[in-house]
Amino acid sequence: MVGRPRDGPERTLTEPTRWKALPTPVRVARHTERVDAWRSGGLPASRGVVRLLNTAGGRALCLAGEVDEGVVETHLRRYGREPMPVDVIDTGSVTRLSPPALDLVLDHLGAAERAGRPVVVRR
Secondary structure, eight states, X not given: OTTOOSSSOOOXXXXXXXXXXXXXXXXXXXXXXXXXXXXXXXXXXXXXXXXEEEETTEEEEEEEEEXXXXXXXXXXXXXXXXXXXXXXEEEXXXXXXXXXXXXXXXXXXXXXXXXXXXXXXXX
């Protein structure tokens, strides 16, 4: 028969579906101590982001928010210290660039220049 599964008996629409019981919710004590803006790894939490994205216009290095040393270090841990080949560097949403963030952008521009690839910088 067409549409019938090969293994097991034929199922009908009126057959009940069996669901596993969901665990009962657990009450969590309310946190009353001071919370510092630190994330794992010993670096302070940041309000910025650096990402490599594949877009319709090619590979893009996107920077947004307050790009500080912690954001750059997270990016370098994720993608490595070697500049990636990019077609676009988008800094349109940056509110502050730290010296390590500026070095990151300049490293990518320098690598593109040495390779003879044009890179568009969006401000």
